[in-house]
Amino acid sequence: xxxxxxxxxxxxxxxxxxxxxxxxxxxxxxxxxxxxxxxxxxxxxxxxxxxxxxxxxxxxxxxxxxxxxxxxxxxxxxxxxxxxxxxxxxxxxxxxxxxxxxxxxxxxxxxxxxxxxxxxxxxxxxxxxxxxxxxxxxxxxxxxxxxxxxxxxxxxxxxxxxxxxxxxxxxxxxxxxxxxxxxxxxxxxxxxxxxxxxxxxxxxxxxxxxxxxxxxxxxxxxxxxxxxxxxxxxxxxxxxxxxxxxxxxxxxxxxxxxxxxxxxxxxxxxxxxxxxxxxxxxxxxxxxxxxxxxxxxxxxxxxxxxxxxxxxxxxxxxxxxxxxxxxxxxxxxxxxxxxxxxxxxxxxxxxxxxxxxxxxxxxxxxxxxxxxxxxxxxxxxxxxxxxxxxxxxxxxxxxxxxxxxxxxxxxxxxxxxxxxxxxxxxxxxxxxxxxxxxxxxxxxxxxxxxxxxxxxxxxxxxxxxxxxxxxxxxxxxxxxxxxxxxxxxxxxxxxxxxxxxxxxxxxxxxxxxxxxxxxxxxxxxxxxxxxxxxxxxxxxxxxxxxxxxxxxxxxxxxxxxxxxxxxxxxxxxxxxxxxxxxxxxxxxxxxxxxxxxxxxxxxxxxxxxxxxxxxxxxxxxxxxxxxxxxxxxxxxxxxxxxxxxxxxxxxxxxxxxxxxxxxxxxxxxxxxxxxxxxxxxxxxxxxxxxxxxxxxxxxxxxxxxxxxxxxxxxxxxxxxxxxxx
Numbered sequence: 001x002x003x004x005x006x007x008x009x010x011x012x013x014x015x016x017x018x019x020x021x022x023x024x025x026x027x028x029x030x031x032x033x034x035x036x037x038x039x040x041x042x043x044x045x046x047x048x049x050x051x052x053x054x055x056x057x058x059x060x061x062x063x064x065x066x067x068x069x070x071x072x073x074x075x076x077x078x079x080x081x082x083x084x085x086x087x088x089x090x091x092x093x094x095x096x097x098x099x100x101x102x103x104x105x106x107x108x109x110x111x112x113x114x115x116x117x118x119x120x121x122x123x124x125x126x127x128x129x130x131x132x133x134x135x136x137x138x139x140x141x142x143x144x145x146x147x148x149x150x151x152x153x154x155x156x157x158x159x160x161x162x163x164x165x166x167x168x169x170x171x172x173x174x175x176x177x178x179x180x181x182x183x184x185x186x187x188x189x190x191x192x193x194x195x196x197x198x199x200x201x202x203x204x205x206x207x208x209x210x211x212x213x214x215x216x217x218x219x220x221x222x223x224x225x226x227x228x229x230x231x232x233x234x235x236x237x238x239x240x241x242x243x244x245x246x247x248x249x250x251x252x253x254x255x256x257x258x259x260x261x262x263x264x265x266x267x268x269x270x271x272x273x274x275x276x277x278x279x280x281x282x283x284x285x286x287x288x289x290x291x292x293x294x295x296x297x298x299x300x301x302x303x304x305x306x307x308x309x310x311x312x313x314x315x316x317x318x319x320x321x322x323x324x325x326x327x328x329x330x331x332x333x334x335x336x337x338x339x340x341x342x343x344x345x346x347x348x349x350x351x352x353x354x355x356x357x358x359x360x361x362x363x364x365x366x367x368x369x370x371x372x373x374x375x376x377x378x379x380x381x382x383x384x385x386x387x388x389x390x391x392x393x394x395x396x397x398x399x400x401x402x403x404x405x406x407x408x409x410x411x412x413x414x415x416x417x418x419x420x421x422x423x424x425x426x427x428x429x430x431x432x433x434x435x436x437x438x439x440x441x442x443x444x445x446x447x448x449x450x451x452x453x454x455x456x457x458x459x460x461x462x463x464x465x466x467x468x469x470x471x472x473x474x475x476x477x478x479x480x481x482x483x484x485x486x487x488x489x490x491x492x493x494x495x496x497x498x499x500x501x502x503x504x505x506x507x508x509x510x511x512x513x514x515x516x517x518x519x520x521x522x523x524x525x526x527x528x529x530x531x532x533x534x535x536x537x538x539x540x541x542x543x544x545x546x547x548x549x550x551x552x553x554x555x556x557x558x559x560x561x562x563x564x565x566x567x568x569x570x571x572x573x574x575x576x577x578x579x580x581x582x583x584x585x586x587x588x589x590x591x592x593x594x595x596x597x598x599x600x601x602x603x604x605x606x607x608x609x610x611x612x613x614x615x616x617x618x619x620x621x622x623x624x625x626x627x628x629x630x631x632x633x634x635x636x637x638x639x640x641x642x643x644x645x646x647x648x649x650x651x652x653x654x655x656x657x658x659x660x661x662x663x664x665x666x667x668x669x670x671x672x673x674x675x676x677x678x679x680x681x682x683x684x685x686x687x688x689x690x691x692x693x694x695x696x697x698x699x700x701x702x703x704x705x706x707x708x709x710x711x712x713x714x715x716x717x718x719x720x721x722x723x724x725x
Contacts, residue, residue: 049382070142209385277310317626484517
């Protein structure tokens, strides 16, 4: 089928698609059209990576926005993927007058500006938070796209996606009918997913570029029907594989099981890769990666040294600017090799001629080393094969022994992907979402809450709800105990809209969030965190309070887990700090274990070092964290301090409001209290503020009255003129 046969789409939309080089539809796309995609039918598409699923979504979006004059909401699993879609859709469809919006952070915001956008790109957490604020534009939605819907299986984030989808499903039944489109990798129970959502199922194993899967061992890459000899020039197998494919003008994505391994492998491959790289422009690229942070860290310098030679590492410990630079350089074929953790496989669209999976075992906490799922293997392998460049993609697993070869073929290459399962029954998830459902007025009684849960994927899969209902009762008692909900006596037992208790003659209870419960739900924090803050603030009357008191409090919140690990030689110093700061720590000891208390002290010390202006590189080295990790933890800490401020306001602990506001600013910039008057000035960060202060310019008034030449020497001509202007 040709694109110009899509007569349901406006002619100008067809022209844009053709100008983008899209002229023909592939098999999954044709199947989606036949299933009623452009007739606003709800569909689940289950197909391999790189099979054109995004374009199926784009056709539905164009139909929704241009023909039905409704909004399209595009849910992504990762912020990086959201940014990629935002850039892609804006570039493609701006000429059609389509406005694209993206909203990823700030969970305590209605983002009312999104009302003016036609396509809204969000994570499931952000959409969940927006619905908690009862945003009015939900009624304007005509299409919901869930990219990577198989993430329902994710133990950390799947439950939020499930609740969000169920709420949307509920809205469809209660109010307006809108189209639902789920995009999934190939999974074994896609029919179960489609049945739950009452969607048509489009299932295909089509790939635009054939994928050759194999296993490498001892100089031979063995595939299903043939094998490939790889010369053993180097002592290390991975170096031989990389050298072989680079000689054949191929780029490689190498997947490893940890950040440390990604960095180590990228460094080891530098000598191999540089022989196949045009190094002329690499120095400039390396400098850009190094200076992504104002104060380059050891990791920044390590990354730059790799990029200089045409290789790189990619993991969540990098800052966004560095990740984007690496991805763009690989897409433009400047970088030849990336060593990455598996998060890259489910993130941005980054195809490679060759994918090498070095490790199929991954550390799983208390469970030790565990094999990766087949689904994860398929997502990594699916990155092999670049449209327009490759006739086929190659994905090989590195075997450790001869005996491994057959096992790896059976376990991964010849195996079906696993089924996905609901993760909703986890208690931390339930307490957050039950509070949200009550706070937003989505449910008013326990019966209604149970009815809602009966619409979830969990209920569809397990049918027996008795265990979940017991957990719901337990969570309701917990929320009531924490003063986050009330149970009001209301109505009569014959009123079906109200809860009928076990003894039919007793009062009927209506569930309602307290003012505190409403704010906790809106701020998107765990009710346990709210209770931790409430109980800790009660301790402020008999303790000495300083910034460490609040830092130590927030690091005990579940949102900041995992905490910084203790090394063997840390225990003595941490115990000493605990004794030293005993009168300043307000967290009730009965709320956390002793081990957690120890690690929380170390994490609090890291934040304390940051606001004490410890050099960033030294801080990262001391606490063994990466720039990316530090950035994430600082962002989360700011959010928790804001939540603490709000909870303090609602529980009449307002004496610390100024301290908390100042601490948020100090945490954002990493400065001592004395720099607060300077840090608010334009183009002044922690380094320039310190230089100004040490030069005797301690306030805005000091700067105003200072000699311009002196100022230029301290902060440079451009910034000095800006300060004076």
